[in-house]
Amino acid sequence: xxxxxxxxxxxxxxxxxxxxxxxxxxxxxxxxDPAIYVLGLDADPRALDVFRQQWGLDxxxxxxxxxxxxxxxxxxxxxxxxxxxxxMTAVLERLPKTLLLMGITGMCTLLIGVPxxxxxxxxxxxxxxxxxxxxxxxxxxxxxxxxGIFLILLFSVTWQLLPSSGSGTWQHLVMPTLTMTVAEAAVxxxxxxxxxLEVLNQPYMRTARAKGLRxxxxxxxxxxxxxxxxxxxxxxxxxxxxxxxxxxxxxxFAWPGIGRLLVSSVANRDLAxxxxxxxxxxxxxxxxxxxIDLLYGWLDPRVASLRTGD
Amino acid sequence: xxxxxxxxxxxxxxxxxxxxxxxxxADSRPDISVAVAKNPSRLDPMAENSxxxxxxxxxxxxxxxxxxxxxxxxxxxxxxESWQRLDDKTLEIRLRPNVQCHNGETxxxxxxxxxxxxxxxxxxxxxxxxxxRQYLGGLDHIEVIDSQTVRIHFxxxxxxxxxxxxxxxxxxxxxxxxxxxxxxxxxxxxxxGTGPYRLAEVKHGEYxxxxxxxxxxxxxxxxKSVTFREVPETAARxxxxxxxxxxxVTELTPDQFGLLRDDPDTxxxxxxxxxxxxxxFDENHPQLKNPKIRQALSYAIDRQLIVDALYDGRALxxxxxxxxxxxxxxxxxxxxxRYDPDxxxxxxxxxxxxxxxxxxxxxxxxxxxxxxxxxxxxxxWRQVGxxxxxxxxxxxxxxxxxxxxxxxxxxxxxxxxxxxxGQIYRLYGPDxxxxxxxxxxxxxxxxxxxxxxxxxxxxxxxxxxxxxxxYERQDPPGTYLHTLPMFYGVRGxxxxxxxxxPFMDLSARMLRIKG
Numbered sequence: 001x002x003x004x005x006x007x008x009x010x011x012x013x014x015x016x017x018x019x020x021x022x023x024x025x026x027x028x029x030x031x032x033d034p035a036i037y038v039l040g041l042d043a044d045p046r047a048l049d050v051f052r053q054q055w056g057l058d059x060x061x062x063x064x065x066x067x068x069x070x071x072x073x074x075x076x077x078x079x080x081x082x083x084x085x086x087x088m089t090a091v092l093e094r095l096p097k098t099l100l101l102m103g104i105t106g107m108c109t110l111l112i113g114v115p116x117x118x119x120x121x122x123x124x125x126x127x128x129x130x131x132x133x134x135x136x137x138x139x140x141x142x143x144x145x146x147x148g149i150f151l152i153l154l155f156s157v158t159w160q161l162l163p164s165s166g167s168g169t170w171q172h173l174v175m176p177t178l179t180m181t182v183a184e185a186a187v188x189x190x191x192x193x194x195x196x197l198e199v200l201n202q203p204y205m206r207t208a209r210a211k212g213l214r215x216x217x218x219x220x221x222x223x224x225x226x227x228x229x230x231x232x233x234x235x236x237x238x239x240x241x242x243x244x245x246x247x248x249x250x251x252x253f254a255w256p257g258i259g260r261l262l263v264s265s266v267a268n269r270d271l272a273x274x275x276x277x278x279x280x281x282x283x284x285x286x287x288x289x290x291x292i293d294l295l296y297g298w299l300d301p302r303v304a305s306l307r308t309g310d
Numbered sequence: 311x312x313x314x315x316x317x318x319x320x321x322x323x324x325x326x327x328x329x330x331x332x333x334x335x336a337d338s339r340p341d342i343s344v345a346v347a348k349n350p351s352r353l354d355p356m357a358e359n360s361x362x363x364x365x366x367x368x369x370x371x372x373x374x375x376x377x378x379x380x381x382x383x384x385x386x387x388x389x390x391e392s393w394q395r396l397d398d399k400t401l402e403i404r405l406r407p408n409v410q411c412h413n414g415e416t417x418x419x420x421x422x423x424x425x426x427x428x429x430x431x432x433x434x435x436x437x438x439x440x441x442x443r444q445y446l447g448g449l450d451h452i453e454v455i456d457s458q459t460v461r462i463h464f465x466x467x468x469x470x471x472x473x474x475x476x477x478x479x480x481x482x483x484x485x486x487x488x489x490x491x492x493x494x495x496x497x498x499x500x501x502x503g504t505g506p507y508r509l510a511e512v513k514h515g516e517y518x519x520x521x522x523x524x525x526x527x528x529x530x531x532x533x534k535s536v537t538f539r540e541v542p543e544t545a546a547r548x549x550x551x552x553x554x555x556x557x558x559v560t561e562l563t564p565d566q567f568g569l570l571r572d573d574p575d576t577x578x579x580x581x582x583x584x585x586x587x588x589x590x591f592d593e594n595h596p597q598l599k600n601p602k603i604r605q606a607l608s609y610a611i612d613r614q615l616i617v618d619a620l621y622d623g624r625a626l627x628x629x630x631x632x633x634x635x636x637x638x639x640x641x642x643x644x645x646x647x648r649y650d651p652d653x654x655x656x657x658x659x660x661x662x663x664x665x666x667x668x669x670x671x672x673x674x675x676x677x678x679x680x681x682x683x684x685x686x687x688x689x690x691w692r693q694v695g696x697x698x699x700x701x702x703x704x705x706x707x708x709x710x711x712x713x714x715x716x717x718x719x720x721x722x723x724x725x726x727x728x729x730x731x732g733q734i735y736r737l738y739g740p741d742x743x744x745x746x747x748x749x750x751x752x753x754x755x756x757x758x759x760x761x762x763x764x765x766x767x768x769x770x771x772x773x774x775x776x777x778x779x780x781y782e783r784q785d786p787p788g789t790y791l792h793t794l795p796m797f798y799g800v801r802g803x804x805x806x807x808x809x810x811x812p813f814m815d816l817s818a819r820m821l822r823i824k825g
Contacts, residue, residue: 032707039359039441045746047440083351083514084495094515152549164549165345165541167516254541256515263542264348264515267705 009293013286020282021275025068029061034269038081055081068275078272082265087272091258091280097167098250098257102242104173105180109238113185114231117192121200122219132189139186144245148179148252165254176253180245184238191234195227202226229299232292239288243281339522339534340823342804344814345541345556349518352498353509355481356431356438361812364478365560366518366538368813370412371481371503374403374422375472379809380820383635383728385476389417389504393475398467398765399450401475405458410525411484412508419460423452424485426462437494442479444741445726469765473727506531506817515540529818536816551576551799558806560814562797563678564622570799580797584635584725584810586628586733587677589670589687590788592749595717597668601785602661603696607718608647608782608789609654610694616686617792620679625792630778633793635728635810638767644778647789654694665697670718671709672702677722683791684720713747722794730774735759738787750787755780 035051036043052058056067071078080087120132155175156164162171199205200223208218243259250259258277265273350363355371376388391406409417424430431438432449448468453461464471474480487502500509506528507520517539522531539556541547547559548569562570562578570576591604598604613627629646632639672684684700691698698718703709709719725733736742739759744750758780761773781787798814800806805822809815 032705033711036706036710043359043441044444044447044741047443050434050440084357084498090514149545152546156555157549157552160553163555164553165543165546165555166539252543252546254539254543254546256513256540260542261515269705269707 009290013290016286017279017282021279024274024278025065028269028271028274032269034081037268077276080270080273082268082270087276090273091276094256094258094261097255098246098259101176101255101257102246104177105184105242108177108181109184109188113188114192116189118196121193121196136186136189139182144179144183144248145252147182148249151175151179167255176249176255179249192231195230196223199223199226232295236289236292240285339532341535342533343556344536344538345547345550345559346538347542347561349538349540354498354501355479356442357498359441365812365814368481369507369520369816370505370509371483371501372505373476373480375476377476385472389482393472395471399464401462401471403460406527407458409504409527411487411504412502412523413484413487415484415486417484417504418457419454421485422460422482423454425482426452445479446474467765469763470727470729470731473729478726507536532818532821532823533816548799554801557801557804559799562799564620567622575802576799577802578797579800579808580795581808581810582626582793582795583812584633585794586631586723587791587794588721588723588788590719590721590749592716594748597666598717600661602657603663604786606654606657607691608786609650610690611687612649612690613791616683620682621795625795627792628790631723631734631781631790632778633725636730639730639770639774641775641778647782651694658695667697667699668717669701669715670698672720677720680720730762734777734781735762744787752780752785
């Protein structure tokens with residue numbers, strides 16, 4: 001893997017982020033006037049004009065865009081005109097909550113989904129396999145929103161075991177995590193199962209057995225590393241689905257993370273805040289995919305040699 | 311050592327018990343949690359003109375005059391002990407003595423002058439000017455007579471003088487605290503006033519916590535603290551109310567009443583606020599140029615059916631674009647538009663309408679049951695032969711800033727003062743959105759509106775009568791549907807009466823803890 005390859009990847013990643021940010025800028029600016037959201041529907045037109053001038057919203061959109069890019073390059077990501085404070089502060093204040101929710105959900109997903117998929121594949125067509133797949137389809141098909149409300153009814157209203165919404169204690173984490181984990185783990189279980197089944201049928205598995213390895217040794221040494229390659233691809237998408245799922249789950253459980261901030265900022269056309277969140281999400285997606293690309297090379301030496309032309 | 315005399319020891323023990331029980335009494339007030347869909351971002355009302363701001367901040371920042379919503383909007387002493395008009399342009403206010411601000415300073419005439427003065431409001435450069443101008447823009451200057459007396463001078467005669475200091479944007483702040491904040495941005499995070507509650511903690515996106523202010527001039531707040539928690543989903547708010555996590559939840563819609571009705575620990579409270587839900591007609595639309603078509607749209611609406619179907623009968627069909635709280639200016643014998651589909655068909659025939667399409671723009675439940683209402687209306691109009699096309703929009707800008715093809719759209723007409731000048735003329739007059747954006751033009755309406763500014767009551771009543779006729783029949787710029795109610799879910803151990811505005815008054819005037 002040479003430096004040129006990494007630099008190419010980084011340049012492409014930067015271009016992706018720029019494209020996303022530009023699209024969001026144009027779409028949001030053309031589809032709503034923040035002055036109305038802040039000053040109200042009946043606001044005096046002079047007041048609206050003063051507000052637009054104050055925030056540079058009266059300039060042509062291309063000028064606003066160039067100004068925005070210039071400021072970003074200088075590390076100034078703008079001001080939230082809805083909260084009257086630095087937009088980066090507003091986002092960073094919420095970020096830890098989202099990272100906590102995403103982190104725990106990610107961990108639970110991998111801890112449940114992957115072993116379930118492996119177990120199902122190793123016991124193909126058994127009742128455990130069928131049950132795992134049944135639960136997986138159900139979990140994947142159930143929208144977050146419906147599952148979340150169901151959990152609230154069960155754990156909060158009926159059994160009064162957990163708080164229905166908010167944050168602050170570990171109890172508050174249980175239902176949002178469970179809501180997101182169910183769907184994510186279901187996807188992982190299915191992918192892991194099919195990846196494992198594919199590998200288990202490969203000739204090298206028969207070879208491994210023929211050369212005297214026990215079944216569990218063959219699985220550990222040959223099946224699992226090979227099945228990991230397609231799974232790594234799913235991890236890339238996983239970050240995206242976590243963010244999307246987070247928007248719904250955070251709203252439902254009043255979890256004060258960036259998913260909820262994104263929803264309210266889009267609705268209020270609080271451009272600076274939306275831009276930072278979108279950039280964060282785009283960067284995390286791009287970074288994850290970059291890491292995955294590099295991981296491919298590490299996991300599968302054939303990929304690395306193809307890239308470097310060795 | 312001399313033993314403490316028995317009587318003295320009894321007194322001491324008694325005093326200790328008294329002090330202890332006093333502490334216990336203060337501590338025994340409950341901490342109340344209110345689940346709301348959204349909290350304000352900016353806390354000074356002069357920085358954010360919104361229902362969600364007023365809901366909370368009027369508990370912290372008080373007005374000079376208090377509007378008693380339990381007595382049809384009667385004006386009561388607030389921070390002002392008394393007031394009198396010196397002439398049509400000048401109001402003299404005598405302040406209540408010994409009023410304390412949350413930071414310990416004494417509230418006096420200087421604070422009133424400061425609250426309305428150039429550092430906060432007066433003048434185009436003032437930070438609060440843009441938002442509050444539409445309410446207090448007529449103000450000329452404030453004259454401090456002595457520490458307890460101020461004279462507020464207006465540029466022109468104004469029939470609403472007293473009302474302006476009992477309603478929107480007239481909340482008073484404390485000068486020293488404002489100056490100590492150092493900047494407008496800092497001030498917005500922690501405004502300081504004189505209300506029964508003081509601002510204790512703000513966490514954006516999570517909660518705003520108020521604490522009872524023990525130095526309050528009036529009856530002590532019944533709750534030790536009130537936390538307004540953001541819970542955007544109604545289902546989660548209702549669940550939290552049922553479990554007792556929240557004592558009050560806001561923004562209930564009638565289809566959710568059933569969930570609380572069977573629960574003995576909760577109840578639904580709510581009433582109409584000073585607002586009327588309307589639909590607006592854009593006269594620039596080729597079909598809506600003709601007043602007969604606009605009248606037909608109005609006659610085709612069965613308003614009572616909408617109220618019964620969507621509001622469980624808990625909203626009212628008003629008698630014209632007016633409210634009873636207007637007092638003498640409420641025209642009781644005005645004839646509102648009845649549901650008359652035959653008349654609508656006849657008017658369409660007279661107008662030569664041939665089924666041309668009319669667009670109806672609406673939002674995804676910005677107003678309560680907005681989508682359902684739009685669909686019902688479109689169907690009622692279809693039944694009389696009108697071809698109305700429903701167009702769901704994402705935000706207000708797509709309705710307001712896009713006049714091309716705009717036909718019918720939604721609005722709510724708040725009576726921001728309990729007077730027609732605070733509703734029909736504020737909105738449909740020359741300074742209102744509709745004339746400014748040319749969806750409605752009427753010289754006759756404007757002439758009567760100017761007469762409405764007179765100080766002569768008979769002339770004002772005559773003007774109001776004529777304006778209602780123009781709105782209702784002669785040249786309708788839109789039509790009303792029903793009063794807008796606000797519903798709350800409340801735990802049974804609270805007795806709380808909502809006001810007729812979005813302000814959630816949690817002072818001892820409106821809130822009592824049972825048991």
